[in-house]
Amino acid sequence: MDAGTRNRPTVLDTAVTTAKRRARVRAPELVGRGWLNTGDTTVSLKDLRGKIVLLDFWTFCCINCLHVLDELRPLEKQYEDVLVTIGVHSPKFVHEADPEALKAAVERYEVHHPVLDDPELTTWQNYAVKAWPTLVLVDPEGYVVHVAAGEGHVDALNTIIKELIEEHDEKGTLHRGDGPYVAPEPQNTTLRFPAKAIVTPGNTILVSDSAHHSIVELEADGETVIRRIGTGERGRTDGLNPTFSEPAGLTLIPGTQTVVIADTVNHLLRSLDLDTGEVTTIAGTGEQWRDGETDGPADKIDLTSPWDVAWWNGGIAIAMAGNHTLGFYDPNTNQISRLAGTTVEGINDGPADQAFFAQTSGLAADEERLWMVDSETSALRYLENGEVHTVIGKGLFAFGHKDGDAEEALLQHPLGVTVLKDRSVAISDTYNNAIRRYDPETNTLTTIATDIAEPSDALQIDSELIVVASAAHKLERFSAAATKIDGEEHAVKRPSTDIPSGQIELAVIFTPPTGTKLDERYGPSTRLEITSSPENLILEGAGVSTELVRVLRINDQITNGVLHVVAQAASCSDDPADEHPVCRLTRQDWGVPVRVVADAPTRLPLLMGGMDEAPPAAT
Numbered sequence: 001m002d003a004g005t006r007n008r009p010t011v012l013d014t015a016v017t018t019a020k021r022r023a024r025v026r027a028p029e030l031v032g033r034g035w036l037n038t039g040d041t042t043v044s045l046k047d048l049r050g051k052i053v054l055l056d057f058w059t060f061c062c063i064n065c066l067h068v069l070d071e072l073r074p075l076e077k078q079y080e081d082v083l084v085t086i087g088v089h090s091p092k093f094v095h096e097a098d099p100e101a102l103k104a105a106v107e108r109y110e111v112h113h114p115v116l117d118d119p120e121l122t123t124w125q126n127y128a129v130k131a132w133p134t135l136v137l138v139d140p141e142g143y144v145v146h147v148a149a150g151e152g153h154v155d156a157l158n159t160i161i162k163e164l165i166e167e168h169d170e171k172g173t174l175h176r177g178d179g180p181y182v183a184p185e186p187q188n189t190t191l192r193f194p195a196k197a198i199v200t201p202g203n204t205i206l207v208s209d210s211a212h213h214s215i216v217e218l219e220a221d222g223e224t225v226i227r228r229i230g231t232g233e234r235g236r237t238d239g240l241n242p243t244f245s246e247p248a249g250l251t252l253i254p255g256t257q258t259v260v261i262a263d264t265v266n267h268l269l270r271s272l273d274l275d276t277g278e279v280t281t282i283a284g285t286g287e288q289w290r291d292g293e294t295d296g297p298a299d300k301i302d303l304t305s306p307w308d309v310a311w312w313n314g315g316i317a318i319a320m321a322g323n324h325t326l327g328f329y330d331p332n333t334n335q336i337s338r339l340a341g342t343t344v345e346g347i348n349d350g351p352a353d354q355a356f357f358a359q360t361s362g363l364a365a366d367e368e369r370l371w372m373v374d375s376e377t378s379a380l381r382y383l384e385n386g387e388v389h390t391v392i393g394k395g396l397f398a399f400g401h402k403d404g405d406a407e408e409a410l411l412q413h414p415l416g417v418t419v420l421k422d423r424s425v426a427i428s429d430t431y432n433n434a435i436r437r438y439d440p441e442t443n444t445l446t447t448i449a450t451d452i453a454e455p456s457d458a459l460q461i462d463s464e465l466i467v468v469a470s471a472a473h474k475l476e477r478f479s480a481a482a483t484k485i486d487g488e489e490h491a492v493k494r495p496s497t498d499i500p501s502g503q504i505e506l507a508v509i510f511t512p513p514t515g516t517k518l519d520e521r522y523g524p525s526t527r528l529e530i531t532s533s534p535e536n537l538i539l540e541g542a543g544v545s546t547e548l549v550r551v552l553r554i555n556d557q558i559t560n561g562v563l564h565v566v567a568q569a570a571s572c573s574d575d576p577a578d579e580h581p582v583c584r585l586t587r588q589d590w591g592v593p594v595r596v597v598a599d600a601p602t603r604l605p606l607l608m609g610g611m612d613e614a615p616p617a618a619t
Contacts, residue, residue, distance in 0.1 A: 024143055025143060025144050026142055026143060026144075027045055027053075027127075027136070027138045027142055027143060027144050028123070028126040028127060029044060029045055029046075030043065030044065030045060030055075030086065030088070030116050030123055031118075031122045031123050031126070032088070032116040032117050032118040032119070032120075032122065032123060033099065033117045033118070033119050033120075034099065034117045035114060035115065035116060035117065036102065036103060036106050036114070036115040036117065036184075037106065037111065037112070037113060037114045037115055037181055037182060037183070037184065038114045038180050038181070038182055039182035041180065041182070043086070043114055043116075043180050045138065045142055046142070047180070048084055048179075048180075049140065049141065049142055049175075050140050050173060050174060050175030051082060051083070051084045051140060051175060051179065052079070052082055052083045052084070052137065052138070052139060052140060052161055052164050052165070052168075052174075053083075053084050053085075053086060053137070053138040054072070054075075054083060054084070054085045054086070054135060054136070054137055054138075054157070055086050055088055055127070055135065055136040055137075055138065056068060056069075056072065056085060056086070056087045056088065056133060056134075056135055057088045057090055057124060057127070057129045057132065057133060057134040057135075057136070058087055058088070058089060058090075058132060058133050059089060059090060059091050059092045059093075059096055059132050060089070060091075060096060060101075060102065060105035060108075060109065061092055061093055061096060061359075061375065061376065061413055061431075062092070062132045062133065062376075063305055063321050063322055063359050064132065064133055064150060064151055064322075064589075065132050065133040066109060066265075066305070067151050067288065067305070067322065068133045068135070068151055069109055069110075069111060070265060071151065071152070071153075071154050072085060072154070073112075074154075075154055075157060075158060075161075076112070076113065078158075079161055079165075080179075081176045081177060081178075082161075082165060082174060082175075082176055083161060083179075084113070084114075084179040084180065084181075085113040085114075086113065086114050086115070086116060087106075087111055087113060087114070087115040087116065088115075088116045088118050088123050088124065089102055089115055089116065089117055089118055090118045090119075090121045090123070090124035090129070090132075091118075091119060091121075092132070093399065093412060093413050093431050094399075094412065094431070095412060095413065095430075095431035095432070095433075096431070097119040099117060099119075101454075101471070102115070102117055104193075104454070104471045106184075107184065107187070107193075107211070108193045108210070108211055108471075110211075112181065112183070113179075113181050114179075114180050114181055130149070130590070130592075130606065130607065131149040131150065131588065131590050131606070131607075133149070133150065133151070134147065134148070134149045134607075135147070135148045135149075135153055135157065137157065137160060137161075137164075139164055139168070140164070140168045140173045140174050140175070141168075141173055145160060145164065146160050147607055148607070148608070148609040149588050149606070149607050149608055149609070150586065150587060150588030150589075150608060150609075151290075151586075151587065151588070152290065152584060152585065152586045152587060153513075153586065153609060155513055155516075155584055156513030156514070156609065159513050159514045159515060160513075160514065163514070189473040189474075190216075190223075190225060190473075190474075191207060191209050191212070191216065191473045191474060191475075192209060192210070192211035192212050192473055193209075193210045193211040193470050193471065193473065194207045194208060194209050194210060194216075194456070194468050194470055194473065194474075194475070195208045195210040195246075195247070195248040195249070195456050195457065195468065195470065196208045196248055196249050196250050196262075196308060196416070196456065196457040196468065197250070197457055197459055197466065197468050197475065198250045198251065198252055198259070198459070199459055199461065200217070200252070200259075200274060201252070201257065201274070202274075203220055204217050204218060204219060204220060204226060205217070205218045205219075205220065205222055205459070205466065205475070206218075206250055206259060206274075207468065207475070208247040208248050208249070208250055208261065209228075209230075209247075210246045210247060210248060210264075210470075211246070212228075212230075212232050213230055213231075213232055213233060213234050213235070213243065213244045213245055213246065213247070214228050214229060214230030214231070214232055214244060214247075215228070215229040215230055215244070215247060215250075215261065215272060216228050216229070217229070218475070220461070222466055222474075222475035222477070223474075223475070227277070229242065229272060229277055229279065230242055230243060230244050230247075230279075231243050234246075234265075236263070236266045236268065236281070236286060238270075238278075238279050238280050238281055239278060239279065240276070240277060240278055240279075242270070242278075242279035244261070244263050244266065244270070245263060245264070245265035245266045246263075246264050246265040247261050247262065247263050247264060247270075248262045248264045248306075248307050248308060249261070249262035249264075249306065249307060249308030249309040249310075249319065249363070250262070250309065251309045251310050251311050251316060252311065253311060253316075253331065254311060257273060257274040257275050258271050258272070258273060258274070259271065259272040259274060260272075260282070260309050260316050260329075261279075261309075262306040262307060262308055262309045262318065262319075263284075263306070264305050264306060264307055264321075265305070266284070266286060267284050267285075267286060267287065267288050267289070267302065267303045267304055267305065267306070267322070268281055268283065268284035268286060268303065268306075269281070269282050269283035269284055269298075269303070269306060269309070269316070269318070269329060270282065281299075282298060282299075282329070282331075282334070283298035283299065283301070283303065283329050283336055284298070284299075284301070284302065284303040284306075285299065285300065285301070285302050285303075287302045288302060288303075288304050288305070288322065289301075289302035289303060289304040289320075289322070289323060290302075290304075290568075290585045290587055291568060291585050291587065294325075294327070294336070294337065294338040295335070295336065295337040295338060296335065296336065297334065297335060297336075298329060298334045298335060298336045299334075301336040303318070303320065303322075303327065303336075304320055304321075304322030304323045305320070305321045305322030306318050306319065306320055306321070306322075306327070307319045307320075307321040307359075307360070307361045307362075307415075308360075308361060308362050308363045308416075309363065310363035310364055310365045310370065311365065312363075312365040312370045313370075314330070314332075315328050315329055315330045315331060315332075316328065316329040316331070317339060317363055317365070317370055318339075319360040319361060319362065319363050319372065320341075320360070321359045321360055321361055321375075323341075323343045324341055324342075324343055324344065324345045324356070324357045324358055324359060324360070324589075325338060325339075325340065325341030325342070325343055325357060326338075326339040326340040326341055326352075326357065326360060326370075326372070326383070327339055338353075339352065339383075340352035340353065340355050340357070340383060340388060341353075341355055341356070341357045342354065342355070342356060343566060343589070344356045344529065344531060344564050344566055344589065345357070345358045345359070345376065345396070345564065345589050345591055346358060346377070346395070346396060346531075346533055346562065346564050346591060347374070347377050347379060347390055347393055347394075347395055347396075347533065348388075348531075348533070349381075349387070349388050349389055349390050350387060350388060351386060351387060351388075352383060352386050352387065352388055355388035356531075356564070357372075357374055357381075358374040358375070358376035358377040358379070358396060359374060359375045359376040360372050360373070360374050360375075361373060361374070361375040361414070361415040361416070362414065362415055362416040362417040362428065362456075362457070363417065364417045364418050364419045364425070365419065366419045366423060368384055368385075369382040369383065369384045370382060370383040370384070371417050371419060371425055372417060373411075373414040373415065373416065373417045373427060373428075374393065375413045375414060375415055375430070376396060376413070377393045377394075377395055377396055378392075378393055378394075378398070378399040378410065378411040378412055378413055378414065379391075379392060379393025379411070380392040380393065380406075380411065380414070380417065380425065380427060380438055381393065391406050391438065391443075392406050392409050392410075392411060392438065392445060393411070394410075395533060395562060396562060396591045396593075397562070397591075397593050398410070399411065399412040399413065399431075400412060401429070401432045401434065401447075403436075403444070403445050403446050403447055404444060404445065405443060405444055405445075406438065406443045406444060406445055407443075409444075409445035411427065411429050411432065411436065412429060412430070412431040412432045413430050413431040414427050414428055414429045414430055414431075414436075415428055415430040415455075415456040415457070415470075416428030416430070416455065416456050416457035416458060416468070418457070418458045418459065418460065418465075420437075420460050421460055423440065424437055424438060424439045424440065424441075425437070425438040425440070426448065426458050426460070426465060427445075428455040428456050428457055428458055428467070428468070429455070430454050430455060430456055430470075431454070432450075433450060433451060433452050433453060433454060433455070434447055434448075434449060434450045434451075434452060434455070435447070435448040435449045435452065435455055435458060435465065435467060435478065436448065448465065448478060449465075449467070449478040452467055452469050452472070452476060453469050453470065453471035453472035454469070454470045454471035454472075455467050455468060455469055455470065456468050456470040463479065464477050464478065464479060465477070465478045465479075496560065496593040496594050496595040497592055497593065497594050497595070497604065498594070498595050498596075498597045498600035498601070499554055499563075499594045499595070499596060499597075499600050499601075499604060500554065500596070500597065500598065500599070500600040500601075500602055501554050501555065501556030501596050501598070502553060502554060502556070503551055503552070503553055503554075503602065504551070504552050504554055504600075504601075504602050504603065504604055505549060505550070505551055505552075505602065505603045505604070506530065506541075506549070506550050506551075506552055506563070506565070506603075506604045506606070507548065507549045507550075507603065507604070507605045507606070508528060508548040508549070508565070508567040508588075508605075508606050508607075508608050509548075509605055509606065509607050509608060509609075510526070510548060510567070510569045510586065510608040510609045511609060512569070512571040513571065513584075513609070515573060515574055515575070516571040516572060516573055516574055516584070517571060517572065517574040518569065518570065518571055519570040519571055519572040519583055521572075524546035525569060525570045525571070526546055526547065526548050526567070526568065526569045526570075527544065527545075527546060527566075527567065527568045527569075528544070528545055528546070528547065528548050528550060528565070528566070528567050529543070529544045529564075529565070529566040529567075530542050530543065530550060530552070530563065530564070530565050530566075531543075531563075531564045532561055532562065532563050532564060533561055533562045533564065534558065534561055536555055536558065537554065537555055537558045537561040537562075537563070537594075537596075538552050538553070538554065538555070538563075539553045539554065539555050540552065540553035541553060548567060548569070554596055555596075556596065558596055559595065559596055560593075560594070560595055560596070561593075561594055561596075562591050562592065562593055562594065563590070563591075563592040563594055563604075564589070564590070564591055564592075565589065565590040565591075565592065565606060566587070566588075566589045566590075567587070567588055567589075567606070567608055568585055568586060568587040568588075569585070569586050569608070569609070570583060570584070570585050570586075571583065571584055571586070572584075586608060586609050588606075588608045590606055592604075592606075
């Protein structure tokens with residue numbers, strides 16, 4: 001997810017990796033607008049003295065943050081009497097700063113721990129956070145003991161928590177018992193945060209009922225329930241009583257009664273037989289892809305948060321939101337392959353295998369084009385004849401609500417796209433609470449409807465649009481009349497990181513978790529890929545290497561841009577007696593907004609996991 005910036009010396013400048021090697025640096029107090037999941041009670045770190053506290057800096061637009069929420073669930077359960085997780089919500093988009101939108105997101109994603117609403121990024125900056133997600137571990141005496149950015153850190157956290165329990169049990173400073181979490185009152189609605197919808201061959205409407213972990217078939221009125229497919233419990237069971245985990249995209253295989261479902265949190269594709277109601281897993285292993293093969297037998301290839309699916313070119317195109325790529329499933333050969341993308345997050349057009357995407361969340365196809373919306377770059381794009389093209393979208397940090405010529409038009413985190421009967425394109429502009437219409441003939445964008453609670457998909461039935469109003473928990477109907485919106489451009493609040501023209505050292509900091517070492521058995525254990533927008537921001541040093549430190553030469557003719565950084569490190573357990581060591585790949589991507597100035601620091605540290613050296617004080 002996108003990186004932020006630092007702007008003064010803070011606690012993380014001296015944090016280290018383990019409880020036994022920590023600097024005695026007090027964790028800053030938690031400051032924000034308010035709290036969720038605490039029964040309206042304010043929580044302070046002083047109140048939590050005696051508990052191990054895990055701060056999860058997140059924002060609800062971020063797929064990596066959603067992955068971490070799921071990774072932490074078993075850890076929270078295992079240590080529920082000593083560990084208190086606090087979600088610090090520091091928003092990227094304007095919509096995410098809306099307290100009602102945050103409240104909805106906390107319910108939607110089943111966040112079962114207290115959440116601090118940090119709309120001004122005060123606590124984010126006090127902890128010198130640079131990326132979503134970032135995890136900070138605080139010991140029972142209130143000192144920071146570990147910091148990690150990105151996903152895949154549960155093993156390291158588990159090791160350090162065990163160390164802290166042992167240490168503070170001996171000191172008598174560990175207090176067991178319940179934490180401050182108070183569950184909100186459950187809400188009872190037929191649909192709960194529905195995600196996507198399609199029309200079936202029987203002219204009914206099939207809806208992915210995401211928060212109910214099920215699929216619902218409705219009459220054409222969009223309200224009357226015919227049947228519910230799924231038990232409502234989170235799971236991954238096939239058969240006539242199936243379970244899902246936050247299913248989203250749906251698509252029908254033409255000429256059949258088979259619907260393909262993007263079972264997002266399970267990292268699977270499932271098929272539904274509309275005649276029998278039976279569900280079968282057709283692609284994915286259930287494990288999240290982190291590295292390795294992307295092409296091969298469908299049941300052997302890991303997927304990563306498939307968010308939407310569409311029938312295109314004789315198969316199923318897959319919006320692989322979790323690693324910023326597009327996948328393809330061939331039902332005839334039962335093979336999965338990479339359709340487009342490199343895993344770098346951003347906007348880069350051109351040949352499909354060189355394109356950058358940013359959390360593609362909606363797909364729709366016509367005869368020639370595969371249309372898509374990239375939520376993190378607020379972009380409308382399409383794939384045609386092996387080339388990717390951007391119609392609307394300016395990058396990771398620019399968004400808004402503005403109609404008119406496509407080159408100047410703005411969206412805000414769209415999640416759905418629909419090809420209409422006149423070959424124009426409807427966009428579910430989710431964080432603008434609007435439906436927009438792009439006309440390829442005139443290359444213009446207009447607004448069809450507003451005041452829709454987080455639309456995530458739309459269908460055209462006759463002259464009406466049936467819109468999945470996700471945060472309103474229902475389908476809504478609209479005509480195709482358009483009104484012009486002349487809104488303002490927004491940008492991410494966080495200031496850019498200052499870097500100098502000329503040489504700068506970019507260092508990704510990673511320390512293997514206690515009891516592990518970098519895995520060098522089959523070659524280099526680390527990988528670093530650096531690119532930029534615009535491309536000529538970096539004159540020398542871009543590309544791929546196996547070292548986590550790189551010297552770049554920055555163009556003094558460019559004043560602002562984005563550094564795209566993807567780093568990974570493989571580490572394995574370091575016990576000589578263990579014949580089969582446990583290995584873990586840690587991976588993080590950053591989109592660092594930068595400003596080129598004359599007197600900036602000549603070193604840019606990015607923390608991926610732990611810290612065995614202190615970065616220089618911020619200026």
